[in-house]
Amino acid sequence: MHPLGEKYIRKGTLPYLWCPGCGNGIVLHATLSALDELNIMDRIALVGGIGCSGWIPTYINADTMHVLHGRTIPFATGLKMSDRDRKVVVFSGDGDCLGIGGNHFIHGARRNIDITVVMIHNQIYGMTGGQVAPTTPYNGKTKTSPYGNNEPPFDACELARVAGASFVARWTTAHPRQLSKTIQEAISHEGFSFIEVLTQCPTQAGRVLYGTANAAKLLDMLKESTISITAAKNKSAEELQGKLLVGKLYHDECKPEFTSCYYRRNNAISSL
Amino acid sequence: MEQVEHNIKIMQGNEAIVEAAIAAGCRFFAGYPITPASEIAEAMAQRMPQVNGVFLQMEDEIASICATIGASFGGMKACTASSGPGISLKQEGVGYAAVVEAPIVIINVMRGGPSTGMPTAPGQQDIYQAKYGSHGDYEIIALMPSSCQEAFDLSYKAFALAEKYRVPVYILSDEIVGHTRERVKIPTGLKPVERKEPPLKENYKPYEAGPDGLLNGMPAFNKGYKILIDGQLHDEEGNRAAHLPEVCAGLTERICKKITDHANQLVDIEDSFTDDADILVVSFGSPSRPALSAVKEARKKGIKAGCVKIRTIWPFPDNVIADLALKPHTIIVPELNIGRMVNEVKRVVAGKCEVVSLPKLGGLLHTPSEILAEIERRSKVCTR
Ligand SMILES: Cc1ncc(C[n+]2csc(CCOP(=O)(O)OP(=O)(O)O)c2C)c(N)n1
Ligand code: SF4
Ligand SMILES: [Mg+2]
Numbered sequence: 101m102h103p104l105g106e107k108y109i110r111k112g113t114l115p116y117l118w119c120p121g122c123g124n125g126i127v128l129h130a131t132l133s134a135l136d137e138l139n140i141m142d143r144i145a146l147v148g149g150i151g152c153s154g155w156i157p158t159y160i161n162a163d164t165m166h167v168l169h170g171r172t173i174p175f176a177t178g179l180k181m182s183d184r185d186r187k188v189v190v191f192s193g194d195g196d197c198l199g200i201g202g203n204h205f206i207h208g209a210r211r212n213i214d215i216t217v218v219m220i221h222n223q224i225y226g227m228t229g230g231q232v233a234p235t236t237p238y239n240g241k242t243k244t245s246p247y248g249n250n251e252p253p254f255d256a257c258e259l260a261r262v263a264g265a266s267f268v269a270r271w272t273t274a275h276p277r278q279l280s281k282t283i284q285e286a287i288s289h290e291g292f293s294f295i296e297v298l299t300q301c302p303t304q305a306g307r308v309l310y311g312t313a314n315a316a317k318l319l320d321m322l323k324e325s326t327i328s329i330t331a332a333k334n335k336s337a338e339e340l341q342g343k344l345l346v347g348k349l350y351h352d353e354c355k356p357e358f359t360s361c362y363y364r365r366n367n368a369i370s371s372l
Numbered sequence: 373m374e375q376v377e378h379n380i381k382i383m384q385g386n387e388a389i390v391e392a393a394i395a396a397g398c399r400f401f402a403g404y405p406i407t408p409a410s411e412i413a414e415a416m417a418q419r420m421p422q423v424n425g426v427f428l429q430m431e432d433e434i435a436s437i438c439a440t441i442g443a444s445f446g447g448m449k450a451c452t453a454s455s456g457p458g459i460s461l462k463q464e465g466v467g468y469a470a471v472v473e474a475p476i477v478i479i480n481v482m483r484g485g486p487s488t489g490m491p492t493a494p495g496q497q498d499i500y501q502a503k504y505g506s507h508g509d510y511e512i513i514a515l516m517p518s519s520c521q522e523a524f525d526l527s528y529k530a531f532a533l534a535e536k537y538r539v540p541v542y543i544l545s546d547e548i549v550g551h552t553r554e555r556v557k558i559p560t561g562l563k564p565v566e567r568k569e570p571p572l573k574e575n576y577k578p579y580e581a582g583p584d585g586l587l588n589g590m591p592a593f594n595k596g597y598k599i600l601i602d603g604q605l606h607d608e609e610g611n612r613a614a615h616l617p618e619v620c621a622g623l624t625e626r627i628c629k630k631i632t633d634h635a636n637q638l639v640d641i642e643d644s645f646t647d648d649a650d651i652l653v654v655s656f657g658s659p660s661r662p663a664l665s666a667v668k669e670a671r672k673k674g675i676k677a678g679c680v681k682i683r684t685i686w687p688f689p690d691n692v693i694a695d696l697a698l699k700p701h702t703i704i705v706p707e708l709n710i711g712r713m714v715n716e717v718k719r720v721v722a723g724k725c726e727v728v729s730l731p732k733l734g735g736l737l738h739t740p741s742e743i744l745a746e747i748e749r750r751s752k753v754c755t756r
Contacts, residue, residue: 110600112611145446145593158600158612163593165445166602166612167438168468174402174435178442178450179593181426182400186446186594207431362426369421 104132108141110161118152121315123273123299127220128156130276131189134283135160144187144287145179147172149201151193152227152301153220170200173208176215184359187214187287194221194235198254202234209263209292213358216286216293219256222301223309230304240309260294261350266357267293268350273300274323275346282348291357298322298344378557385523385549386411388556389479390419392527393451397564398477399425400443400450402436404458407491408547409481412453433458437465441474445601447592449531449567453479456489459498460505466540467506468603470627473579475534475567475590477527479543481550482708484735493735494547496657496708502542503686509624511631513638514542514686516657520554526683531565533638537630538587544685546708548658548737572596577608579623585630632687639692640683645671649678651747652700654693654717656682659706659738666743675751685713690720697721702750706730706738726750 101109109132118124135141146157150169157164167175172190180188197205197219208215224242225231231244235256239248261268267289271279279297286293300306300318307313310321329347332340383391390412393401401416403409413429420427426443430436436452443450454462459480469476484490485497498505502514513533517523523545530541568589570576578599581587591597600610605620613619631638645667646652653663660681670677680696682689697703703725705714711729718727730746732738 110611112607112609113600142596143594147442158602161598163598164600165442165472166600166604168464168603171434171438171465174430174438175442177428177430177435178400178402178439178444179446181428181439182443182446182448182450183594203431204435207435366421366424370424372422 102129104129104136108132108136108161109159113159116159117155119303121300121302122152123222123301124153124156124220126273126276127153127218127279127297127299128159130280131156131218131283132160133280134287137284138287140187140287143185144189147176147179147188147190149192149196150227151196151225153191153193153222154196156191157189170196171204172196172201173204173215173217177208177213180213180215180359181362184363187216189216189218189287191218191220193226194219194223194256195225195233198234198256206259206263209260209265209294211358212264212266212292212355214290214292216283216295218283218295218297220299221256221296222299222305224301224305226301226304230308237309242308256296257294257349264292265294265350266291266352266355269294269348270296270298270344270346272298272322272326272346274319278347285348289351289353290360291355298326376559377561378559381556381558382553383520383556384411384551384553385517385520385545386481386551387415388520388524389453389527389543389545390415391558392524393477393531394419394423395558395562395564396449396528396531398449398451398531399423400440400448401426401452402428402430402439402443403453404430404433404436406455406458408483408550409453409455409458409479411550412479412481433461434465437462437469437478440476441465441469441472444474444476445593449475449565451477451479453481455481455483456485456498457487459501463505466512467508467510469540470506470510470512471603471605472601473538473587473627474540475538476540477530477534477543478540479545482544482546490735492547494658494708494737495735496546497712499544499685499709499712502544509628511628512540512542512686513537513631513684514544515640515683516544516685517549518657518660518681519549520552520556522683523549524556524558528562535565535567535590536586537634538590539631544657546658569595578610579606580608581626581630585626585633635687635689636691638684638687639689641689641692642681642683643678643696645678646680646696648676649700650676651678651750652696652703653677653679653743653747654682654703654705655679655707656685656713659708659732662738662740663706663743665740666747669740669744670747675747677747688716688720693717694720694722697724700725702726702728704728704730704743704746704750706732706743708732708737
C-alpha cells in the first residue's frame with residue numbers, strides 16, 4: 101500500500117468497491133495528499149453522498165458521514181454550524197450534487213458557508229448502471245436516453261459562481277497533482293468552495309458515451325478536451341474551440357462567510 | 373409530593389416546546405415555515421441567538437432534518453419541527469437518523485391531511501406515519517402532549533429519551549395544543565439533559581451495544597473518535613456490511629428491540645377514575661381533554677366511567693392497556709382521524725372487552741357532550 105494509504109485509509113472498509121480504472125481512486129488519492137499537506141485530519145469532517153463517488157470519504161480514517169442521495173450539503177451545514185472551527189469537505193457525484201441535490205447546492209453556494217464541495221463529474225449515474233445525468237452531453241446515449249439525450253447539461257462551475265460560491269475550480273483526473281493542490285487551497289479558503297473534477301468512468305460512461313472502457317484512453321480524452329486557464333490566455337478563439345477551461349476559475353477572498361457572520365451576530369445578541 | 377420551585381408563564385404550546393428544548397440544552401434548530409408549526413421556527417429564531425445556539429431556516433424540510441442530524445453528530449443537541457407535508461418530506465431523514473442512531477427530536481404539530489389538507493385545523497392522522505413513515509424496519513419513540521404544560525414537560529423529556537436511546541423522538545403535538553395559550557409551570561433550576569461522551573479509546577467502536585441493545589453515549593465529530601457514520605447497514609465499527617447477512621439482521625433487530633424491549637420503562641399514561649370503571653375512554657393528545665370532562669359528567673350521572681390518557685404512544689403501552697381492559701365492559705377511543713389508534717387498543721385488549729371507535733374528522737375537536745353521549749349509549753347497551 102502507498103504510504104499515504106498506510107497512514108490514512110480506514111482498513112476495515114477495504115477492498116475498494118470501484119471498477120478497475122475508475123477515476124474515483126485518483127480523487128481519493130489527491131484528497132489524501134491534500135489533507136496530509138494541510139495536516140488537518142483532526143479538524144476535518146468528511147461527507148459523502150450516494151453514488152460510486154460518495155464512497156470516497158468512507159475509505160478515509162477521519163470523522164466521516166456517508167449520508168443520503170443528494171443531501172450532502174445540508175448534513176455538512178449542520179456539521180459546520182455546530183462547530184465553526186471544523187473544516188467540512190463534501191464528495192458528491194454529478195447526479196447527487198446537481199440532480200437530486202441541486203437545490204441544496206445553489207443554497208449552500210448562496211450562503212457562502214465554509215464547506216468544500218468536490219463534485220465528481222463522470223457525465224452519468226454510475227452506481228445505478230449508466231443512466232442519463234444532468235451533466236450528460238446533449239445527444240449522449242445512455243440507458244435512459246437510448247435515442248440520445250434531449251436535455252442540455254449544466255455547467256456546474258458557472259452555476260456555483262452565479263449562485264454565490266466564492267471559490268470555483270475545475271480539474272480532471274488527468275491532472276492529479278493540480279487537483280490535490282486545489283483541494284488544499286479550497287479547504288484553506290473560508291467560504292463555499294466548489295471543485296468540479298471530470299473523471300473517467302470506464303464501465304458506464306466510457307462504454308456508452310465514448311465506446312471504450314479503456315481508462316488510459318479516457319484519461320487522454322480528458323486531457324485533450326481541456327486547457328488550463330493560464331495556457332488559454334495566449335490562445336486564439338479558434339484554438340480554444342471545443343476546449344474546456346481547467347484551473348482556478350474564480351476566487352473571492354473578501355466575501356463574508358456564513359458561519360463566522362452568524363456567530364459574530366450571535367455573540368452581539370447573546371451578550372446583550 | 374415533592375414541591376418543586378417553579379416560574380409560571382403564560383405561553384402557547386408551540387412556544388412551550390421551544391422553551392423546553394432550550395432548557396434541555398438544545399442548541400441547534402433547522403426548519404422551514406409551515407402552519408401550524410411556524411411559531412416554533414419563529415421562537416427558535418428569536419431565542420437561539422440569545423443562548424448562543426444556531427437557528428437555520430433551510431431551503432426545505434429535507435435539508436432541515438439532514439442539517440439537524442449533521443449538527444447532532446457535530447456535537448449539539450438538535451431538533452427540527454414541521455407539520456403534514458413537511459413531515460412527509462423528512463421521512464428519508466428519519467430512517468437515516470434511526471439507523472445511524474442519531475439522537476434528534478422531531479416536532480410534528482399535526483394538521484388535517486392528507487396532502488395540503490387543512491393547514492389551520494388540527495388532526496391526529498400522522499400517528500402511524502411517525503412509526504412507519506420511512507422505509508425499512510426501525511422503531512422510534514413518540515410523545516403526545518394535550519396541553520401547553522405537557523408540551524413543555526414532554527419536549528424536555530424527548531431530549532432525554534433521544535440521548536438515552538440514541539433514537540429520533542417525535543413530539544406529536546397538534547394545531548390545538550400548538551396555538552392554545554395556557555399557564556405553564558417551569559421548574560427553576562432545570563438542568564440541561566446530559567450527553568454522555570463515550571470513553572475515548574484506541575479502536576473505539578461506535579456501534580458496539582450493551583446487552584440492553586443501547587449504545588454507550590454519543591460521540592461527536594472531531595473529538596478523536598474518527599468514526600464512520602453510514603446509512604448503509606453496518607457492523608460495530610460502522611463499516612458497511614451489506615455482504616454480511618447476520619450483521620445486517622443483527623443491526624436491524626437491535627435498533628428495533630432497543631425500543632420495544634424497553635416499552636415498559638417508556639410507559640407514560642395518566643389515568644383517572646379507572647379503579648371501578650365499567651367504561652373507559654382511552655385517548656391521547658387534545659381529545660383527552662374533552663374525554664376527561666365527559667367522564668366527570670358521566671360520574672355525576674352515576675355512570676362508572678374512567679379515562680386513560682396515553683402520553684408515550686410509541687412504543688404503545690401494550691401491557692398497561694391490556695391490564696386496564698380487564699374490568700370495564702367497554703373502551704371508547706376518541707381520536708382526530710378515521711380511527712387508527714383504536715386498532716392498537718383492539719390488538720392489546722384482544723377481546724377482553726368491547727372496543728369502540730369514536731373518530732372525528734374535518735378539523736374539529738370532539739365536544740365533551742359528544743363523548744358523554746357515547747358513554748351513556750354504551751352504558752345502556754351493556755350493563756353488567
Ligand atoms: C432518494 C434516492 N433515489 C435514488 C437512489 C438510487 N441511486 C443511488 S446512486 C444514484 C446515482 C448516482 O449518480 P451520481 O451521483 O452521478 O454518482 P456516481 O455513481 O456517478 O459517482 C442513484 C440514482 C437513492 N439511493 N436514493
Ligand atoms: S461504475 Fe463508473 S464511477 Fe462507478 S465504480 Fe465503476 S467506473 Fe467508477
Ligand atoms: Mg455520476
